[in-house]
Amino acid sequence: MASELSTQSKILILGGGTWGCSTALHLARRGYTNVTVLDAHPIPSPISAGNDVNKIVEQGCFTDGDDEAAVAQTLLNAANQGWEKDPVFKPYFHDTGYIVAGSSPESIERLVEREIRHHDPESFQKLTTAEDFRSTMPAGVLTGDFPGWEGYYKSSGAGWVHARxxxxxxxxxGKRLGVTFITGSPEGKVAKLLLKDGDVTGAVTADGKExxxxxxxxxxxASAPQLLDFENQLRPTAWTLGHIAMTEEETKLYKDLPVLFNIEKGFFxxxxxxxxxxxxxxxxPxxxxxxxxxGSALPQSVPVTKNEVPASSERRMxxxxxxxxxxxxxxxFTFARMCWCADTPNRAFLITYHPRHASLVVAAGDSGHGFMHIPSIGGFIVDCLxxxxxxxxxKSWRWRPETAREFxxxxxxxxxxxGNKMLDVKETETEGWTSIGRSL
Structure with a gap:
């Protein structure tokens, strides 16, 4: 049986990325005085999905009225409160507005259903011609023909954040409030969970310390399944990005632009x-x-660290x-990399006590939309704790292996x-990779 929790309890957080740092901060703000974070890399870790120059932040209103919509809306409200008011995060939020678009009947129909009807339709301006798209940004920025594009422009209430x-x-x-961070290998690299009488009582690092x-x-x-059997509930999944150099004059011209996101082409x-x-x-996907x-009939997706992207990814960009x-x-390209997250079968987070380890809380399954919640997700994780x-x-974030019995x-x-299908890293063995040569 787990010991009674108090603000003096020893709390160990495995992972110093987006959710680990957010949890540490919220624990410290609630008065917990014995919090330690372990990570194999100095923060910000070069393999953390949160170590990025910018990420999209959206705002909106989910109108379905069911429990999942209520969870999504509450999450969104809490995150936006943090970006707008928390001095730790407010300086890095840019309310520039955003453009969402599609290029096929299927994607445009889904775009309207997912991005417009579930938000406030009156706040969007419809874009159907190349000139419509170009008019959303200063002259000389959007010079393309936007073939087959249809989209919607929201001038405020969304934008981007400087993630890193x-x-x-x-x-x-978190460190200022007393959290202890142990980083780097071997002292911060978690080798395994520490088990005693069926419970998790901590972790062992690569230097052998308990x-x-x-x-x-x-x-x-995405590295969590290497320490714990998630019973097929997590699928480490990577997305790809590249950087190109801009002149100082171009950087000024492109400042404060709305985010442009085509849900089947890409974004910048x-x-x-x-x-x-x-x-x-x-x-x-x-x-x-x-x-x-x-010993398992089901394969597992295992992250592979690459400061490169497949040649086909560069071609699509x-x-x-x-x-x-x-x-x-x-x-x-001046930089490129694969950015690993972890999906769940329904893209809902997995934040819960483990059913067989009474002292272990899992905080996983960001499903590609975890970073925007960094101001507030730690508070929900502490609520779970x-x-x-x-x-x-x-209910939404429960341990739910029944959803993942099959591949x-x-x-x-x-x-x-x-092509609207999942991609396999091993396909790059024939097509090759980019070769950039600069790390974060």
């Missing part, structure tokens, strides 16, 4: 003000790296750019792009 700076700010504030805890929070993103946001680089992403598991900004489409998570959230690795989970 927000993550570092969260980490620094870190004992009254509660352990597993928040290692304004250039990074520090490095003067424009980030591009091709849109697709995701890459997996399937590995057969001894350039095709996207030719439709949007052809004057930039052939610039060489304190066993006072709202019933609707507890679901090819389920694209309502995502579009790249």
């Amino acid at each position: 700076k927000a993550l570092v700010s969260c980490y620094n504030e 870190h004992l805890a009254d509660r352990t929070v597993l928040a290692m993103g 946001m304004e250039p990074d003000e520090d490095r003067h680089e424009l980030k591009l992403c091709d849109e697709h 995701g890459y997996c790296n399937w590995v057969e598991q001894p 350039r095709e996207f750019m030719h439709e949007v900004m052809p004057h930039l489409a052939e610039r060489p 304190e066993k006072k998570l709202d019933a609707k959230f507890a 679901w690795g090819n389920d694209k989970l309502d995502r579009f792009g790249a």
Whole structure:
């Protein structure tokens, strides 16, 4: 039986990425005085999905009225409150507005259903011609013909955040409030969970040291299944990005642009003000790296760290750019990488006490939309830790292996792009990779 929880309890967080740092911050803010975070890399970790120059943040209203819609709306409200009011995160939120678009009848229909009807339709301006799209940004930015595009423009109430700076700010504030961070290998690299009488009592790091805890929070993103059997509930999935260099004059021209996101082509946001680089992403259901598991009939996707992207991914990014900004489409990449997240079968988070390990909380399954919640997700995880998570959230985020009895690795989970199918990292063995040569 787990010990009684108090603010003096030893809390061990495995993973110093988005959710791990957010949990540490919220624990410290609630008065917990013995919180330790372990991570194999200095923060921000080069393999963390949150270590990025920018990520999309949306706002809206879910109108369905069921419990899942209520969870989504509450999550969104809490995140936006953090981006707008929390001094740790507010400096990194840019309310620039955003454009969402599709290029096929199927994607446009889904776009309207997912992005417009579930939000406030009156706040969107419909875009049907190339001139409509170009009019949303300064002259000279959007020079493409937007073939077959249809979209919607929302001028405010959404935008982007500087992900890396927000993550570092969260980490620094947690450290200022007394959280202990042990990072780097071997001292911060978690080798295994520490088990005693069927419960998790902490973790062992690669240097052989045992870190004992009254509660352990597993928040290692796509790497979590390497420590714990998630009974096929998590699918590590990667997305791809590339950067191109911009001049100082271009960086000024592209400042404060709305996010442009075609749900089957890709997206871009304004250039990074520090490095003067424009980030591009091709849109697709995701890459997996399937590995057969001894003793299991089901393969497992295992993250592979790459500061490169498949050649086909680069090609898709350039095709996207030719439709949007052809004057930039052939610039060489200065940086590229695969960004790993972890899907669940229904893309709902997995935040719960483990049913067989009374002192272990799992915080996983960000499903590609976890970072925007960094201001607030740690509060929900602490609510779970304190066993006072709202019933609707507890149901949505429960341990649910019954949803993953069969192989679901090819389920694209309502995502579009790249032929509308899941991609396999091993396919790159024949097509090759980019070769950029710069790490984060």
